[in-house]
Amino acid sequence: MSVPTVEVVGIEKSYLRTRALSGISFTTGAGITGLLGPNGAGKTTLLRMMATVLAPDAGDLHLLGWDPREPDERLAIRRRLGYMPQEPGFHKAFTAFEFVDYIAILKEMVDTKARHDEVRRVLTLVGLEGVMGRKIKALSGGMRRRLAIAQAFLGDPDLLILDEPTAGLDPEQRLRFREIVSERSEDRTVILSTHQTEDVAALCPRVVVMNEGRSLFDGTPQELAAVAANRVWLAGERAPGARLSWRTGDGAHRNIGDAPVGADLVEPTVEDGYLLLVGQGALDEEAA
Amino acid sequence: MSWHADAQTLERYATNTLDDVHAYSLEAHLLTCERCRMGVGNAVDRAGLDELWDAIAAVVDAPAPGPVERGLLALGIRQHIARLLAATPSLRISWLGAQAFLLGLTAFSVSVSDGTPRESTALVAFLTVAALLPVAGVAIAYGPGVDPTYEVGLASPMRSFRLLLIRAVAVLGTSIALATVAATAIPGLPWVSAAWLLPSLGLTLATLVASTYVRPVMAAAVVSGTWALVVTSAAYRVHDGLAAFRGQGQVWFVFIIALSVVLLAARRSAFEQGAGT
Numbered sequence: 001m002s003v004p005t006v007e008v009v010g011i012e013k014s015y016l017r018t019r020a021l022s023g024i025s026f027t028t029g030a031g032i033t034g035l036l037g038p039n040g041a042g043k044t045t046l047l048r049m050m051a052t053v054l055a056p057d058a059g060d061l062h063l064l065g066w067d068p069r070e071p072d073e074r075l076a077i078r079r080r081l082g083y084m085p086q087e088p089g090f091h092k093a094f095t096a097f098e099f100v101d102y103i104a105i106l107k108e109m110v111d112t113k114a115r116h117d118e119v120r121r122v123l124t125l126v127g128l129e130g131v132m133g134r135k136i137k138a139l140s141g142g143m144r145r146r147l148a149i150a151q152a153f154l155g156d157p158d159l160l161i162l163d164e165p166t167a168g169l170d171p172e173q174r175l176r177f178r179e180i181v182s183e184r185s186e187d188r189t190v191i192l193s194t195h196q197t198e199d200v201a202a203l204c205p206r207v208v209v210m211n212e213g214r215s216l217f218d219g220t221p222q223e224l225a226a227v228a229a230n231r232v233w234l235a236g237e238r239a240p241g242a243r244l245s246w247r248t249g250d251g252a253h254r255n256i257g258d259a260p261v262g263a264d265l266v267e268p269t270v271e272d273g274y275l276l277l278v279g280q281g282a283l284d285e286e287a288a
Numbered sequence: 289m290s291w292h293a294d295a296q297t298l299e300r301y302a303t304n305t306l307d308d309v310h311a312y313s314l315e316a317h318l319l320t321c322e323r324c325r326m327g328v329g330n331a332v333d334r335a336g337l338d339e340l341w342d343a344i345a346a347v348v349d350a351p352a353p354g355p356v357e358r359g360l361l362a363l364g365i366r367q368h369i370a371r372l373l374a375a376t377p378s379l380r381i382s383w384l385g386a387q388a389f390l391l392g393l394t395a396f397s398v399s400v401s402d403g404t405p406r407e408s409t410a411l412v413a414f415l416t417v418a419a420l421l422p423v424a425g426v427a428i429a430y431g432p433g434v435d436p437t438y439e440v441g442l443a444s445p446m447r448s449f450r451l452l453l454i455r456a457v458a459v460l461g462t463s464i465a466l467a468t469v470a471a472t473a474i475p476g477l478p479w480v481s482a483a484w485l486l487p488s489l490g491l492t493l494a495t496l497v498a499s500t501y502v503r504p505v506m507a508a509a510v511v512s513g514t515w516a517l518v519v520t521s522a523a524y525r526v527h528d529g530l531a532a533f534r535g536q537g538q539v540w541f542v543f544i545i546a547l548s549v550v551l552l553a554a555r556r557s558a559f560e561q562g563a564g565t
Contacts, residue, residue, distance in 0.1 A: 089436025106444035
């Protein structure tokens with residue numbers, strides 16, 4: 001692995017009596033790391049800590065070599081950080097340009113010309129150059145999502161924290177997003193959370209599967225798929241021993257679990273490995 | 289066309305080193321002479337020209353700011369500060385309009401009340417409203433639950449405390465200006481019609497201090513509720529509706545302002561990492 005840029009050691013966080021993170025640890029460096037997990041797994045809590053907006057109850061966190069608990073170091077992190085929250089808010093009376101310009105000002109870009117050039121650059125990056133002057137309240141949900149992505153790219157940050165960036169994007173926009181992120185990930189650290197296993201398979205050389213505030217898996221997407229090796233098979237109906245089973249488009253049942261002797265084993269996917277790890281809860285969520 | 293400028297003159301014009309008299313003469317000539325225009329074009333620094341064109345295009349392409357931002361720019365406020373203020377919920381036209389309406393209504397009630405207006409309930413209502421409006425305005429100026437970009441703002445290098453102060457000063461200034469205008473409608477302009485000023489500063493600062501512990505709206509509710517209780521109990525205790533606004537009350541507010549400034553300076557770092565969330 002490259003030089004560690006994000007070090008998470010035994011992080012804990014509780015909200016009243018609900019424990020969101022239970023001593024999670026992992027380390028990552030330049031490149032894209034995907035956080036995969038069902039709702040309530042603690043992904044957003046962890047990303048908010050990495051975005052320096054939430055302090056852990058216990059444990060150590062270092063970002064780009066700095067400790068966000070120290071005010072000066074936190075400021076240094078924020079100067080190199082791009083953050084897209086799970087539910088980005090907008091000043092809807094602003095135009096797309098004004099909104100990104102506003103965030104650019106918060107990022108200490110005071111020179112008007114340089115700032116406006118940067119605003120145009122990021123809006124063009126996400127394909128919103130044609131609607132720069134349009135009010136946010138007149139933009140579609142997908143466009144707003146892209147606007148939130150655009151502001152995270154302001155200033156070409158070294159650490160990019162993206163909470164479910166592809167939610168609400170159509171397939172074409174999702175491909176464009178993958179292209180933008182992968183182009184910029186070579187010497188930068190990108191941490192993104194997603195429910196989409198295909199995003200992880202296509203984009204992330206590294207994946208951390210979380211559930212109930214813990215890390216269940218840490219490795220490559222191929223290794224995640226391999227978790228389900230010899231444990232995925234097709235049958236005409238739900239197999240009695242299957243932990244998970246669903247009817248596919250061609251009518252066969254895809255079963256995951258301990259395969260019976262003679263089962264029609266198939267190559268496992270990232271999704272199979274993920275579902276096997278997190279179990280029925282995730283399957284119910286995907287179905288919903 | 290009887291004459292053409294020589295190459296040296298054109299170059300001096302293009303590099304802005306030609307004296308004014310010859311430059312004006314040449315400009316008049318360039319309007320009608322294509323050959324000399326081309327000569328100037330060849331002498332101009334291309335990179336500089338491109339840079340100038342980019343700058344013009346950037347200004348032309350930038351969307352026109354909204355009414356609040358235009359007003360702030362007209363007051364001489366710098367562009368980036370004006371944009372920060374334009375995103376303040378309590379500086380929207382609708383909020384300012386509601387504020388002006390409420391102040392105007394209570395001031396009008398004082399002006400038409402019979403008997404002794406200085407002692408009237410209407411006057412107490414005006415003073416209370418004038419003191420509390422900035423508290424409400426500051427509470428919804430910045431913070432979790434009121435600013436849709438709060439979380440992204442918190443993760444940005446601009447200190448939240450600085451942003452909060454910029455907005456609080458703007459909101460306070462606007463509220464004070466509106467209340468001052470409304471107070472002029474009170475007959476005779478007694479001194480007590482300005483007795484809201486120190487309470488409004490004190491209550492606003494107290495709200496900011498409380499916002500380092502709880503959400504700003506909750507902080508404003510607690511401070512306002514406490515203030516309303518103080519006004520009411522003081523009025524019943526000495527049988528004077530204006531008791532809380534008289535000399536002793538004003539002295540208390542000087543103390544509250546000083547204490548709040550000290551506490552705010554000591555607690556300012558609490559705004560930098562999701563404090564009050």
